[in-house]
Amino acid sequence: MDETLTTFLDGEKGGWRTFPFVTGGVVGVAMAASGVLSNLLVYLIQQFNIRSIEATQIVNVVNGCTSLSPILGAIIADSCFGCFPVAFTASVACLLGMLLFTLTAALPSLRPPPCTQTATCQGPKPGQLVVLYMASALMATGIGGTRFNLATLGANQFDSPREQGTFFNWYFVALYVSAIMGQVGIVYIQDNSGWNCGFGLCAIIVAICLFAFLQGRRYYRHTDRKENPFVGLVNVVVLAVERRKMGESSDDQCYYYKLEDGDTKLAPRSLTPGFRFLNRAALVEPKAGTPTDGSTSCPGRPPCTVDQVEDLKSLLRLLPLVAAALPVSTIISTHSTLTTLQALSADRHLLPSAAGGPLLPAGSVTVFVLTAAALSLPLLDRAVFPAWRALARRPPSPLHRIAVGHALNVVAIAGSALVESSRLRALRSDPAPIWVMWLVPPLVLLGLGEAFHFPGQVALYYQEFPETLKSTATAMFALASGFGFYLSSGLIALVQRMTSWLQDDVNESRLDNVYWMLAGAGLINFVYFLVCVSLYKQRS
Structure with missing residues (x-):
């Protein structure tokens, strides 16, 4: 202090x-x-x-x-x-x-x-x-x-x-x-x-x-900004394609290493086995008796550094994990918009209809997701994660947090399906609208899941991305989230065209079937994520 x-x-x-x-x-x-x-x-x-x-x-x-x-x-x-x-x-x-x-x-x-x-x-x-x-x-x-x-x-x-x-x-x-x-x-x-x-x-x-x-x-x-890091990554791809007919070398002296101060020598970071075709971008042909200084008899542009090659490899290894975040964003965005439609036809008094009370705006119903996430983050940081560390003798990694978040999301969507099924059954005997607070428990679970997987993904990308791409790293979650909203719009259009589950009148719709479909897709994606985790090797 x-x-x-x-x-x-x-x-x-x-x-x-x-x-x-x-x-x-x-x-x-x-x-x-x-x-x-x-x-x-x-x-x-x-x-x-x-x-x-x-x-x-x-x-x-x-x-x-x-x-x-x-x-x-x-x-x-x-x-x-x-x-x-x-x-x-x-x-x-x-x-x-x-x-x-x-x-x-x-x-x-x-x-x-x-x-x-x-x-x-x-x-x-x-x-x-x-x-x-x-x-x-x-x-x-x-x-x-x-x-x-x-x-x-x-x-x-x-x-x-x-x-x-x-x-x-x-x-x-x-x-x-x-x-x-x-x-x-x-x-x-x-x-x-x-x-x-x-x-x-x-x-x-x-x-x-x-x-x-x-x-x-x-x-x-x-x-201070140095050279554009994206130019270096593109150069790796271009040079690897240009040199596709060149053979590889097992000798580290045949690859170009460069420090920030301009000196050239073998760096601690070495070429990793994966994506070997990219190694050609850093390949040089040193003159006899001289150190590796980037001079080359190869035609075309100068070689890329080993660091640039490895930076691109680390991004390629992350792509399957980024892809696993895409279905999660699609499911959550679809659930959010459909829950707002449910709230429009619900009794939105904060107290049961007999007691009345303030009226909750339909657009504010998803605030329970944010509230649960905001309250969960300090609790996880101060209580849950220390307990995890004490039991497992290691802190939860970002991949652990993401996995828990995915599982909680699947349970939350299944909970929304059960609530909607109950509402439709009750509607046959009683036309009174459902109390809006019945929609809240699944939203709280979604918020708890978000407290796990959202900061977990940002932490993972921040750790694994190259040092020159830290802003892009912290924003990578937005990539999956944005495409998720677009896919959600297409998914709603597809369901509306192929089924009768989505109608302008929510009481004539079958949102429970839509939620069960989303829960099933989330479960499949969770299994895919676990497979990706088992194959992924962290850089840090």
Whole structure:
């Protein structure tokens, strides 16, 4: 504690003094985006007169964009500009997006006229959809440039791996808490005070947090960017293809090793057995009696370094594990949108109907996932993982955490299927809507699973990715999450076309069958993940 206080008070850059400014930058965007995304389905149905299943698909596409954008933002930061400029520009874009959302709610010309009982509902015009999609794109840009770039910027402020790990824990807690505040507070304002007030509040929050983020720029420690790491990885592939007819060598002296200071010698890192065809990219033909200095009689471009070859190999080895995260994201995103539809037709009083009580907005029902995750993270860090370490005599690895998270997700989806089956049976004898709190237990299990697999995946990628790709590493989870939302939209369209399980009236649907299908797919993916883990060899 004394060291932390000293670091905070002295004039050195970095350290815990940057924490409130870094997290402040991400909290504003996360809170505003959560408040918009969690209620966007309701906004499209009620204000843009879009049918429920079509609105579900639109929301999945928007969620896919907001989930994929962090990987693009991380690549831009790693290869071009660095974390701080990208995060600042993205925050400004998010502010503009919130202002556009506010205009769509405040100006009647930017949305279709409201439906009446005597007239057919008129859908949105193309120009109105263009404004709505522009607002969504700017919001996605804000998320893409801040969510994981600020995580990397914050971790760069510390030298100790222990402090970096502590930072990540509290960073994700801040993310979850801000998302909870968005889903509860902002959605409540949207439903009770008007959409223009809710969206306007989002714009104010982003502006305040952007100002706070800029106030900490004098304390940030910025890492120097060297050559573009992606260029080196592409060169490995190109050179390996160009030299495909060359033979390999078992002599380490025939491969190019280079240190950052420009000296050349054999490095501790050696070529690994897998993906041997890439080794040709680092192959040289040294002159007799001279050290390996990169000079080569081979035609074409100079050789790549062994480090570049091994960096690419480590990424290729991770691909099966990244692919295992894709079905999980698809299942969770499908479950999230369908649960919102269930909540729209449920009794959303927080107390049983006889007692009444406050009304839970339909768009806020998934807040229980975030709440369970936010409460579980400190509990896991302080109680569960130490107990695991005491029993197993080793801490749980990121792969262990991901496996537990996958298993909990399957159980949670099966629980949703049981709840929906019970609701449909009760509906035959009693037309009263189900109490919304019956939907909560599976959501809590999903949140607990997310507390395991989400930080576990980020930790795995951060450990296994090359040192020059740390922003991309922390954003890799967004890649699977984004494609998962797109696949969710296609999955819903496929189920709607091939079955009668999805109808605009949730009481005429068979969501229980959809949930059982998702649970079965999750179980198959869990087995696939275990196979990948048994074959994977960690770099660290």
